[in-house]
Amino acid sequence: xxxxxxxxxxxxxxxxxxxxxxxxxxxxxxxxxxxxxxxxxxxxxxxxxxxxxxxxxxxxxxxxxxxxxxxxxxxxxxxxxxxxxxxxxxxxxxxxxxxxxxxxxxxxxxxxxxxxxxxxxxxxxxxxxxxxxxxxxxxxxxxxxxxxxxxxxxxxxxxxxxxxxxxxxxxxxxxxxxxxxxxxxxxxxxxxxxxxxxxxxxxxxxxxxxxxxxxxxxxxxxxxxxxxxxxxxxxxxxxxxxxxxxxxxxxxxxxxxxxxxxxxxxxxxxxxxxxxxxxxxxxxxxxxxxxxxxxxxxxxxxxxxxxxxxxxxxxxxxxxxxxxxxxxxxxxxxxxxxxxxxxxxxxxxxxxxxxxxxxxxxxxxxxxxxxxxxxxxxxxxxxxxxxxxxxxxxxxxxxxxxxxxxxxxxxxxxxxxx
Amino acid sequence: xxxxxxxxxxxxxxxxxxxxxxxxxxxxxxxxxxxxxxxxxxxxxxxxxxxxxxxxxxxxxxxxxxxxxxxxxxxxxxxxxxxxxxxxxxxxxxxxxxxxxx
Numbered sequence: 277x278x279x280x281x282x283x284x285x286x287x288x289x290x291x292x293x294x295x296x297x298x299x300x301x302x303x304x305x306x307x308x309x310x311x312x313x314x315x316x317x318x319x320x321x322x323x324x325x326x327x328x329x330x331x332x333x334x335x336x337x338x339x340x341x342x343x344x345x346x347x348x349x350x351x352x353x354x355x356x357x358x359x360x361x362x363x364x365x366x367x368x369x370x371x372x373x374x375x376x377x378x379x380x381x382x383x384x385x386x387x388x389x390x391x392x393x394x395x396x397x398x399x400x401x402x403x404x405x406x407x408x409x410x411x412x413x414x415x416x417x418x419x420x421x422x423x424x425x426x427x428x429x430x431x432x433x434x435x436x437x438x439x440x441x442x443x444x445x446x447x448x449x450x451x452x453x454x455x456x457x458x459x460x461x462x463x464x465x466x467x468x469x470x471x472x473x474x475x476x477x478x479x480x481x482x483x484x485x486x487x488x489x490x491x492x493x494x495x496x497x498x499x500x501x502x503x504x505x506x507x508x509x510x511x512x513x514x515x516x517x518x519x520x521x522x523x524x525x526x527x528x529x530x531x532x533x534x535x536x537x538x539x540x541x542x543x544x545x546x547x548x549x550x551x552x553x554x555x556x557x558x559x560x561x562x563x564x565x566x567x568x569x570x571x572x573x574x575x576x577x578x579x580x581x582x583x584x585x586x587x588x589x590x591x592x593x594x595x596x597x598x599x600x601x602x603x604x605x606x607x608x609x610x611x612x613x614x615x616x617x618x619x620x621x622x623x624x625x626x627x628x629x630x631x632x633x634x635x636x637x638x639x640x641x642x643x644x645x646x647x648x649x650x651x652x653x654x655x656x657x658x659x660x661x662x663x664x665x666x667x668x669x670x671x672x673x674x675x676x677x678x679x680x681x682x683x684x685x686x687x688x689x690x691x692x693x694x
Numbered sequence: 695x696x697x698x699x700x701x702x703x704x705x706x707x708x709x710x711x712x713x714x715x716x717x718x719x720x721x722x723x724x725x726x727x728x729x730x731x732x733x734x735x736x737x738x739x740x741x742x743x744x745x746x747x748x749x750x751x752x753x754x755x756x757x758x759x760x761x762x763x764x765x766x767x768x769x770x771x772x773x774x775x776x777x778x779x780x781x782x783x784x785x786x787x788x789x790x791x792x793x794x795x796x
Contacts (some may be wrong), residue, residue, distance in 0.1 A: 386738045386760075386764065387763050387764050390739055392741075392743075392767050392768050393740070639736070
């Protein structure tokens with residue numbers, strides 16, 4: 277990394293982000309050019325924000341900084357066509373909506389994801405964690421990702437949503453392909469044969485998830501059950517029922533957000549704890565550390581690296597003039613290592629406090645499912661290391677190739693029970 | 695002084711609310727138990743539930759529809775239930791008294 281051209285090329289190359297080495301580039305940007313005009317290989321150039329304060333700025337004003345181009349930098353920085361926008365859920369998906377529409381859709385959902393609703397789920401989540409670890413214990417040699425990290429959100433989220441168990445793996449595959457479309461290893465043969473670009477693939481997989489979820493909504497409108505699909509099916513805004521499309525995209529958000537972010541945070545979190553046996557031991561010995569350990573895993577991993585916003589008016593960020601219509605990308609993965617905010621930002625410390633990371637976003641669009649994700653991890657992390665004090669790598673961790681998702685595709689390990 | 699009283703386990707905690715936007719912030723700043731204010735006041739987390747015991751004259755902070763919505767899911771709601779983030783610190787807040795669920 278010697279000149280700005282190299283920086284720009286790196287920021288627009290998904291392979292560059294597979295691992296943790298990319299942080300060196302952001303350390304330099306935070307110091308030298310924190311609001312950086314990025315002219316890489318993408319279709320569109322964009323502003324790269326690397327400091328915490330600037331990332332906070334764009335997430336704090338959902339009117340000045342619009343979500344309508346999508347919540348994250350799209351593959352190759354290509355804009356969606358109007359037809360793709362429709363299939364992607366723009367205007368219906370809460371992450372692709374702006375105020376005041378966004379509030380009308382999100383407000384009726386908030387209470388169903390609030391801490392007082394999620395906290396009583398602890399016994400169910402604990403049972404799921406035990407089920408996963410019982411199965412892993414019976415085999416000893418496992419893939420940390422497929423057998424543990426991915427299992428947890430699938431069993432929690434798809435069960436809560438009310439998806440029939442025989443459909444879990446199908447839906448899981450659609451979600452992974454949608455979220456990791458830049459990773460060649462996730463695509464199916466039909467995609468490769470058709471030589472689709474990554475964004476076309478992303479839209480197609482999004483549509484698959486939506487079609488499945490719309491089916492769930494139709495079913496629950498006819499026959500309500502005790503599940504989140506029924507909650508979404510019955511959502512209304514001031515007495516006006518949500519359209520099937522709006523309700524369907526609520527379920528889409530639950531599936532995509534619920535499965536992918538947790539899987540990625542858990543995979544990296546377990547690996548980092550494995551590599552720091554003294555911290556893993558402390559976590560087992562001091563259950564009070566579980567909450568702060570989860571926050572540190574979230575900060576450290578930042579399962580979703582960036583947030584895309586479009587300036588809706590001329591403005592200024594960090595002394596740089598931003599013009600109306602320009603793309604502004606907040607690299608929260610960098611914000612979460614900002615020396616101005618975090619002491620020893622490059623140290624993984626499960627007791628870190630305070631830890632005001634931005635991994636769940638901030639403001640209007642902050643992750644609605646965060647209480648569930650936190651509870652899942654709070655139960656899993658200590659329990660894994662209580663049962664298996666030693667976890668030994670049996671191969672190299674394989675990172676997801678993505679400028680947004682930070683996670684592992686595979687990591688073979690041997691579990692050694694106490 | 696904008697003095698407010700938080701009743702915690704039957705014990706009065708008298709706090710100065712000056713400099714804060716709302717009573718959730720006052721509680722968090724003073725480590726009042728059970729009040730987390732995780733969402734920062736967006737009414738998305740439901741972690742600042744309190745029971746309003748008395749309000750000073752002129753203090754006007756009616757419940758909004760979104761607050762009513764969230765109060766449906768908090769533990770043991772009553773007529774006196776409020777989200778502390780929706781109780782602003784203003785000129786008339788002095789003397790307000792509320793109880794924290796325990």
